[in-house]
Amino acid sequence: MQTHSQALTVNGLSHTYAGQPAVEGVSFHVAAGEIAALLGPSGCGKSTVLRAIAGLLPAKPGVISLGGRDISPLPGRERGIGMVFQNYALFPHMTVAENIAYPLSFRGWDRKRRQARVEELLATVQLGGLERRLPRQLSGGQQQRVAVARALAVDPALLLLDEPFAALDRALRLDLQIELVRLQQTLGITTVIVTHDQEEAQALASQLVVMNRGHIEQTGTPAEIYDHPASLFVNSFVGYAGKIRAVVESASAAGSTLKVSTGETLRLPRELRFAPGSPVVLTVRPERLSIVDRPSDFTLAGRLLVSTPLGPDVIRSIALADGTEIKLTEPRDLRRSPLESSAPLFIALDVVNLHVFPAGEAL
Amino acid sequence: MPDFKMNRRQFGLGLAAAGLSMPMLSRPGLAAGSVTVATFPNAWEQAYRKVIVPMLAAKGTTLTIAPALTTAQIAKVLAAKQGSAPPPYDALLLSPGDIDIAVKNDLLAEVDPSKISNWSKLAPASQGKYGPTVTLEVDGFAYNPDVVPKPTSYKDLFENPAFAGKVSWTGFDSNTAIEFYSEIAKVYGSGPYDMDAVFKLFKDKKDFLGPIVDTTSHQMTMLQQGEIGVFMASTNNVAQLKALGAKAEFTSPDTGSPAVPVVIVMTKGATNPDAVHEYMDAAISADAQNVLQMPPTEYIPTNSDVKLAPGLAAYLTPETMSKLVYLDWGTVAQHRAEWTKQFDRVVKG
Amino acid sequence: MKNPAFPFLLPMLLLSLGGFVAPMGVLAFYSLSAGGNPGLFGNYAAFLEDPFNLWIIVDTVTLGFKVVVVATCLAVPIAMLYWHGGRRLRQTVVVLALLPMLASNIVRTFAWIVLLGRNGPLVAIADALGLIDGPRSFLLTEGGLVIALAQIELPLLLLPMIAVLSRMDRRLVEAAEMAGAGPWRIMFTIVLPLTLPGIIAGWILTFASAATNFVTQAAIGGARLIYLPQFLYRQVNILFDWPTASVVAFILIISTGSVILALAMLTRHPRLIGNA
Numbered sequence: 006m007q008t009h010s011q012a013l014t015v016n017g018l019s020h021t022y023a024g025q026p027a028v029e030g031v032s033f034h035v036a037a038g039e040i041a042a043l044l045g046p047s048g049c050g051k052s053t054v055l056r057a058i059a060g061l062l063p064a065k066p067g068v069i070s071l072g073g074r075d076i077s078p079l080p081g082r083e084r085g086i087g088m089v090f091q092n093y094a095l096f097p098h099m100t101v102a103e104n105i106a107y108p109l110s111f112r113g114w115d116r117k118r119r120q121a122r123v124e125e126l127l128a129t130v131q132l133g134g135l136e137r138r139l140p141r142q143l144s145g146g147q148q149q150r151v152a153v154a155r156a157l158a159v160d161p162a163l164l165l166l167d168e169p170f171a172a173l174d175r176a177l178r179l180d181l182q183i184e185l186v187r188l189q190q191t192l193g194i195t196t197v198i199v200t201h202d203q204e205e206a207q208a209l210a211s212q213l214v215v216m217n218r219g220h221i222e223q224t225g226t227p228a229e230i231y232d233h234p235a236s237l238f239v240n241s242f243v244g245y246a247g248k249i250r251a252v253v254e255s256a257s258a259a260g261s262t263l264k265v266s267t268g269e270t271l272r273l274p275r276e277l278r279f280a281p282g283s284p285v286v287l288t289v290r291p292e293r294l295s296i297v298d299r300p301s302d303f304t305l306a307g308r309l310l311v312s313t314p315l316g317p318d319v320i321r322s323i324a325l326a327d328g329t330e331i332k333l334t335e336p337r338d339l340r341r342s343p344l345e346s347s348a349p350l351f352i353a354l355d356v357v358n359l360h361v362f363p364a365g366e367a368l
Numbered sequence: 369m370p371d372f373k374m375n376r377r378q379f380g381l382g383l384a385a386a387g388l389s390m391p392m393l394s395r396p397g398l399a400a401g402s403v404t405v406a407t408f409p410n411a412w413e414q415a416y417r418k419v420i421v422p423m424l425a426a427k428g429t430t431l432t433i434a435p436a437l438t439t440a441q442i443a444k445v446l447a448a449k450q451g452s453a454p455p456p457y458d459a460l461l462l463s464p465g466d467i468d469i470a471v472k473n474d475l476l477a478e479v480d481p482s483k484i485s486n487w488s489k490l491a492p493a494s495q496g497k498y499g500p501t502v503t504l505e506v507d508g509f510a511y512n513p514d515v516v517p518k519p520t521s522y523k524d525l526f527e528n529p530a531f532a533g534k535v536s537w538t539g540f541d542s543n544t545a546i547e548f549y550s551e552i553a554k555v556y557g558s559g560p561y562d563m564d565a566v567f568k569l570f571k572d573k574k575d576f577l578g579p580i581v582d583t584t585s586h587q588m589t590m591l592q593q594g595e596i597g598v599f600m601a602s603t604n605n606v607a608q609l610k611a612l613g614a615k616a617e618f619t620s621p622d623t624g625s626p627a628v629p630v631v632i633v634m635t636k637g638a639t640n641p642d643a644v645h646e647y648m649d650a651a652i653s654a655d656a657q658n659v660l661q662m663p664p665t666e667y668i669p670t671n672s673d674v675k676l677a678p679g680l681a682a683y684l685t686p687e688t689m690s691k692l693v694y695l696d697w698g699t700v701a702q703h704r705a706e707w708t709k710q711f712d713r714v715v716k717g
Numbered sequence: 718m719k720n721p722a723f724p725f726l727l728p729m730l731l732l733s734l735g736g737f738v739a740p741m742g743v744l745a746f747y748s749l750s751a752g753g754n755p756g757l758f759g760n761y762a763a764f765l766e767d768p769f770n771l772w773i774i775v776d777t778v779t780l781g782f783k784v785v786v787v788a789t790c791l792a793v794p795i796a797m798l799y800w801h802g803g804r805r806l807r808q809t810v811v812v813l814a815l816l817p818m819l820a821s822n823i824v825r826t827f828a829w830i831v832l833l834g835r836n837g838p839l840v841a842i843a844d845a846l847g848l849i850d851g852p853r854s855f856l857l858t859e860g861g862l863v864i865a866l867a868q869i870e871l872p873l874l875l876l877p878m879i880a881v882l883s884r885m886d887r888r889l890v891e892a893a894e895m896a897g898a899g900p901w902r903i904m905f906t907i908v909l910p911l912t913l914p915g916i917i918a919g920w921i922l923t924f925a926s927a928a929t930n931f932v933t934q935a936a937i938g939g940a941r942l943i944y945l946p947q948f949l950y951r952q953v954n955i956l957f958d959w960p961t962a963s964v965v966a967f968i969l970i971i972s973t974g975s976v977i978l979a980l981a982m983l984t985r986h987p988r989l990i991g992n993a
């Protein structure tokens with residue numbers, strides 16, 4: 006039923022609440038028919054950006070264009086955007102059908118046409134039979150679907166969702182996430198979803214816009230952002246990363262040497278763009294670490310603190326010689342005898358892929 | 369007056385309930401040499417606090433003044449009696465109509481004149497069985513000379529076009545109103561209790577009737593506002609209006625001014641009868657009445673030693689004083705409920 | 718009595734039992750048994766047989782309704798001003814709504830005597846607009862009484878509305894806006910319906926207060942407009958006819974109480990539950 010997906014461009018968007026800047030210089034692009042996720046910790050300005058796109062806040066300065074057309078001067082009700090609010094904002098005094106039909110009542114459609122559209126939407130979000138219920142008689146998941154149906158009612162060119170899964174319990178979340186992606190793909194509607202949950206963002210979006218303190222840290226596909234984080238913040242916010250402090254001893258094209266906070270020395274087979282003596286932070290993804298028997302140039306000594314099985318994997322917390330804690334995951338091997346707690350061991354680092362950031366950077 | 373022959377137990381039960389919800393009924397136990405009396409609120413209450421309280425204090429008696437409208441005074445004493453509680457007041461301030469109701473309900477005790485040294489200074493008419501008359505309310509037409517000419521008779525009010533719609537009346541709730549209706553009944557009907565004549569007049573002369581309200585105080589406000597030209601008032605009402613700077617004058621009807629004695633009476637079961645007698649004696653003393661007849665109160669004295677002050681003499685010409693009209697309140701009480709009912713139906717808007 | 722809070726409720730229960738339920742019970746018993754009328758409901762029958770008295774009941778309830786209607790017409794724009802206002806304006810509206818409550822009912826009533834009178838501003842305005850021919854007075858008219866009562870009872874309607882509005886989720890309005898609704902549509906389809914529980918609570922208070930406001934009814938309405946409270950006052954204090962008085966008291970409670978109950982039932986409507 007959706008034909009006119011349009012690309013969204015946000016350019017130089019800033020907003021201040023009573024003199025307090027909330028977002029500054031936000032620019033990103035979402036291609037037609039794509040899902041982008043605005044990802045960042047609570048309070049970083051995601052909702053503010055979303056509301057500015059919706060037209061509920063003025064974008065001053067800033068330009069928001071949809072399908073190449075500047076929509077910034079338009080009020081929200083004329084932008085042709087569907088929005089799912091945090092906690093859904095369903096009208097509590099209206100039934101499911103009335104909630105969904107509400108946007109249709111401004112289109113001059115006759116009763117029959119409205120009814121047909123409501124039925125179509127109810128089928129789309131799989132809520133057939135619940136049209137006479139009031140919102141408070143629905144489960145959280147059902148409420149979310151009503152909100153989605155209401156947002157889609159008038160065939161918007163853009164769908165905005167603000168933390169649509171935050172109020173749901175974990176088990177339900179995954180199902181609804183899959184359902185939303187399927188729906189979006191069927192409709193091909195350009196979608197922006199706000200979330201503070203990086204797993205959710207990665208699961209849903211083809212493009213992530215990672216925000217921190219009112220500005221964008223990095224935009225890219227989930228894989229790009231996971232594998233090539235542009236900042237220590239992104240590295241730690243998107244997926245888990247262990248952090249190890251070190252000082253650069255030497256850095257040349259032939260390789261670099263780092264003096265780790267444990268006193269051990271680590272050799273990286275690549276050039277680091279740091280002057281010798283610079284304090285740095287190494288970040289290590291748990292799945293890129295392995296436990297080995299003997300030390301080498303790229304291992305650190307450690308001691309096992311605790312092992313936690315998680316499905317097919319086991320997560321091991323390990324303390325380095327100076328007490329720094331890092332996590333490591335490896336497949337759970339039932340044949341191998343379990344590691345003893347507090348057993349000394351060596352951690353092999355993936356020296357090719359680990360990231361080095363300046364230590365001054367705020368986390 | 370409706371019949372009060374309900375059985376005692378039922379009534380007692382009702383009043384016990386009233387007692388529960390009316391903490392006002394009980395009062396703190398008082399030391400010997402103290403007395404609690406009811407007076408009219410505001411002007412009267414303030415004047416008695418200033419004049420009578422010190423006189424009794426000089427004799428070692430504590431006088432507590434509780435302001436209450438006459439009807440409320442009776443209602444509370446009646447309620448206390450039916451609830452077998454001591455009366456909330458030792459003495460009341462009543463007019464003959466109210467005294468009649470109080471006597472019927474056996475609420476009052478006779479006084480002992482030998483305990484009141486000023487008793488002999490009162491005219492015989494003021495020496496009541498239940499207490500002395502402390503002042504007279506003399507009533508007449510209060511009018512605003514800017515709005516209407518000076519009214520002289522009741523016929524004026526109902527026939528002279530200058531008064532059409534300008535004269536305000538009250539219902540049978542008000543004792544003052546009843547005095548005047550009785551006078552009108554004499555003029556237009558067969559005698560002082562021929563209220564049918566009054567009701568007929570009210571129906572026939574609808575255009576002459578001005579606002580009909582519940583109380584004299586509403587009429588005072590309306591006269592002040594230029595809303596009405598005439599209402600039936602006491603000399604005190606007019607004095608009060610003048611003190612407020614309102615354009616108001618007092619005049620007596622040609623048939624004479626209705627007058628109502630104001631009497632201090634002792635309740636049956638009063639805790640300290642001697643103190644009540646002292647209070648009565650002080651209220652009729654020349655010392656007290658000399659002060660009370662001066663503005664702002666201007667209460668007409670009843671003690672024969674007191675010479676009428678110039679302020680009062682302006683209203684109370686010897687001719688007025690010689691033509692005062694008194695009403696038999698016993699007869700009024702018998703018909704009051706009936707008249708009230710009929711009046712409502714006549715005036716209902 | 719399994720409720721663990723029972724010991725804490727006890728003082729309140731005893732107080733309302735002793736101070737309210739018991740006296741009411743005795744009053745009810747009294748209205749049935751005292752006086753000279755035969756039969757259990759003799760007193761009631763004697764009162765209700767008279768069409769004049771029936772009209773007093775009707776007039777009293779009607780007065781309450783009229784005041785509710787006029788007060789609502791005044792309260793809705795003020796509440797919307799509050800809703801759309803910033804912090805400053807909101808505070809101002811709340812203060813102005815509360816201000817009249819600081820003056821006693823008697824003071825407000827006498828202010829209305831001046832406002833409604835022959836020389837008052839309302840007559841001048843109505844005259845200038847050609848609504849009335851020649852100066853007259855709105856005092857002692859039902860219209861004047863309704864206007865005065867509506868203003869006097871206005872805070873009772875306004876404050877519950879403001880209480881609901883101040884808690885209302887602004888996202889609902891934004892959702893309506895995104896759906897394409899203009900400001901008036903939003904007001905009539907979202908804001909006012911969601912304020913309804915507050916409006917109904919206000920209606921209950923306003924109705925109860927207006928129908929029983931003895932002082933204002935007497936002072937502005939005068940003796941030609943007779944309502945149950947004036948009638949009751951007279952039976953108690955002037956005529957000392959307490960059996961009839963207790964009947965009138967009960968009829969007043971029953972007639973206003975049933976309206977209040979009906980309004981209270983409205984708030985049980987499924988669409989209104991839980992959105993205030």
Ligand SMILES: Nc1ncnc2c1ncn2[C@@H]1O[C@H](COP(=O)(O)OP(=O)(O)O)[C@@H](O)[C@H]1O
Nearest residue numbers: 022023027045046047048049050051052053054
């Ligand atoms: N209406 C508002 N008035 C003032 N400050 C606000 C308002 N809304 C949000 N803020 C502030 O702006 C910042 C960004 O808020 P928001 O966009 O809601 O963050 P997020 O959605 O990422 O949690 C926060 O610091 C928040 O406190």
Ligand SMILES: [Mg+2]
Nearest residue numbers: 051052053168
């Ligand atoms: Mg948010």
